[in-house]
Each structure stands twice: as C-alpha cells, then as structure tokens.
Amino acid sequence: MEHLAIMKKGYIEKILSGEKKIESRFSMNKITPFHAISAGDKVYMQEVGKEVTATFEVERVLFFDNLSENKIEELRTEYGKDICAEETFWGLKKHSKYATLIYIKNPVKITPFKINKSDRSAFKTVNSVKDDLVITKRTIIKHPHDCENGKHYFVFDGNTHCQFCGAEFLHSATMKQKPDYQTIKGIIKHSMWNDEWLNVELDNVAKNKLPKIKRANIRSILNKSIRVCQPNDGRQTPYYGNPVFYAQHGLGCCCRKCLEKFYAIPKNAVLSDEELDYFTDLIEAYLKEKV
Ligand SMILES: [Zn+2]
Ligand SMILES: [Zn+2]
Incomplete structure (x- = not known):
C-alpha cells in the first residue's frame, strides 16, 4: 500500500534532516494508518495546504491500542525523542485510544505534485498515491461542433x-x-x-x-x-x-x-x-x- 500523510509545518524538514525518526499517528478511533501500514510501504508527505514534496519508506511499524493517559506518557518517554513533537502535540493526543509509530527509512525530496483530496483526513491509505489521488487531465475542446x-x-x-x-x-x-x-x-x-x-x-x-x-x-x-x-x-x-x-x-x-x-x-x-x-x-x- 501507499499512504499520504498530511504534515504540520516544519516536520517534513525534520524528517529529511534525520532529526525526526518516527512518524506517529494517534487517534480516538481505529482509523488508518492503524493496522493499515506495514514495513516496505511508501509514505508521501504533504504539508497542510501545500503540494506533496517528499517521501519515505516504512522501515517497521508499532501499533498500540487500549491507550490511557499513563500509557501515552510511557510511549512519550520511550519514543518521544525520535517522534520529535512539540509539547502541544502531546497535550492534544493524551486521550487517544490508538497509536501507530512508523519508523522512517530513506526520506527524500521529490518533484512536487498536487493531490486531489476532497476530505480533511490527515492520513490516507490507497493502492497508489499517483493513480488514486492525482487527477489525469484530458484536453477539453472549448466549443466542439460538427x-x-x-x-x-x-x-x-x-x-x-x-x-x-x-x-x-x-x-x-x-x-x-x-x-x-x-x-x-x-x-x-x-x-x-x-x-x-x-x-x-x-x-x-x-x-x-x-x-x-x-x-x-x-x-x-x-x-x-x-x-x-x-x-x-x-x-x-x-x-x-x-x-x-x-x-x-x-x-x-x-x-x-x-x-x-x-x-x-x-x-x-x-x-x-x-x-x-x-x-x-x-x-x-x-x-x-x-x-
Ligand atoms: Zn453549464
Ligand atoms: Zn451547428
């Protein structure tokens, strides 16, 4: 599978520089990427409101469910440095029930392209990002007649x-x-x-x-x-x-x-x-x- 991850400003740079080694997704519900991503998958990254500019490979993945505030604190202690998130992130995520930790491999910049995504989801899982989320435009003749x-x-x-x-x-x-x-x-x-x-x-x-x-x-x-x-x-x-x-x-x-x-x-x-x-x-x- 391939994935599209919508990223807050600054995080793609942190991934490309190697400072951020784990991309994490916390949620209240069982939504993608929870149990929908695995080693070898490709993740495309797009900053909010911008184009897709970089990708990485998934090295391995850890899933956690039945989370509590205490368990999330433990995750933070163990993985926080590699997740490299701000204080506000942990505050927002403390009531989550599910977590996916994605180990990042070979992050690279790519030629930017635009996604056609009509919903507000922050993570999408598809067969192919380019085939399923990028529109192939046709030539439209303006006033056709015969x-x-x-x-x-x-x-x-x-x-x-x-x-x-x-x-x-x-x-x-x-x-x-x-x-x-x-x-x-x-x-x-x-x-x-x-x-x-x-x-x-x-x-x-x-x-x-x-x-x-x-x-x-x-x-x-x-x-x-x-x-x-x-x-x-x-x-x-x-x-x-x-x-x-x-x-x-x-x-x-x-x-x-x-x-x-x-x-x-x-x-x-x-x-x-x-x-x-x-x-x-x-x-x-x-x-x-x-x-
Ligand atoms: Zn009309
Ligand atoms: Zn005519």
Whole structure:
C-alpha cells in the first residue's frame, strides 16, 4: 500500500534532516494508518495546504491500542525523542485510544505534485498515491461542433440555436416536460459538448468515487450549484474529480445558463424540490450506467 500523510509545518524538514525518526499517528478511533501500514510501504508527505514534496519508506511499524493517559506518557518517554513533537502535540493526543509509530527509512525530496483530496483526513491509505489521488487531465475542446453531422454547439439568447450554423434546438418542448434519462441522452446527442461529457471516460479520482456516491451527495451538489443562480454561474461546476460533475456537464444541469438553454428554466427562478429531485434522478441514472 501507499499512504499520504498530511504534515504540520516544519516536520517534513525534520524528517529529511534525520532529526525526526518516527512518524506517529494517534487517534480516538481505529482509523488508518492503524493496522493499515506495514514495513516496505511508501509514505508521501504533504504539508497542510501545500503540494506533496517528499517521501519515505516504512522501515517497521508499532501499533498500540487500549491507550490511557499513563500509557501515552510511557510511549512519550520511550519514543518521544525520535517522534520529535512539540509539547502541544502531546497535550492534544493524551486521550487517544490508538497509536501507530512508523519508523522512517530513506526520506527524500521529490518533484512536487498536487493531490486531489476532497476530505480533511490527515492520513490516507490507497493502492497508489499517483493513480488514486492525482487527477489525469484530458484536453477539453472549448466549443466542439460538427454541424454537418448534426452535432452543434448551442447557445441561448431568447431561443436556443447553434452558435456556428444557426440551427435551432428542436427539442425545447420535450425538454420542458422533463423526460427521462434515456430520452435526454437521445436529444443531447445533438449537442456535441454535452454528448462528449456523457460519454467520456471518468478521470481516475472520479472513477474511485463512483461506487460511493449516494443520492444525498448528488442532491447536495445540485442544491449548492444550481438551486439558485450563483454569482459565478457557468464556472461553479468543476471538470474533474467527481462523476456527478460529468453528469451535470453532460445533462446540461451544471449551471443556470445550461438549464435555461436546454430545459427552458429561467435563470432567476429558484428550483423547486421536485425539480431538484428530477435532476437528481437523471444523474443517478447516469451513475448507474457508469458503475
Ligand atoms: Zn451547428
Ligand atoms: Zn453549464
């Protein structure tokens, strides 16, 4: 396994200089790295809010459970010098129940890279840090169109038509009736940009997230991004890291401009619960197809 350790300022330097010989993780609950790390594993280190800048190998690991304040004092006496932590650290950790002590081998600086991590966990265990936590970006063409073959780039200025050939979007009446996912897919084929998003392969981070997404997650993303028109409308839905974003771009529910263009919902209207449910259904259908 590989691991990503989020480090407080200054500790990566202490590890690289050899002053800090043990990386320790204390927790109230049985969470990684407790019994999730072993000798030979690789740990990537990232200072809070920065890029990954260094790694080390795991020489060996010690696990402790059923901890008490006294036991933690004993650990501090025995390993404190090599853990090299500040007084405040021990104060914060004195009620912990679990501890993992990781002996550091061959710490080195690496070419920095950025992680795509959406949660706040301070330690993550994955098969591969680079494959599972770093996004592989694709080339996104801005206004794709192939008008001769019936694939347009639609814009809205009172009515919906192709920016390049002027062809009218002929499905507004059907779209207004909020048809099911398969019907939408058939219609959206005429909009090259959206069709690409529906069919493109997910990035690795989005792929990993796919099986874990619940209806409530979709609903909450929609609630934040399109329930009311955002000040940054058109830019609020990212392109990477979550299959819900792909579905939103594909189905034209990424921003209020697109809702107006394809579903004839005025930009200033607040979406009703029924409307949010409807778009949640569509996205759910997309996710089911991708799993
Ligand atoms: Zn066209
Ligand atoms: Zn949009």
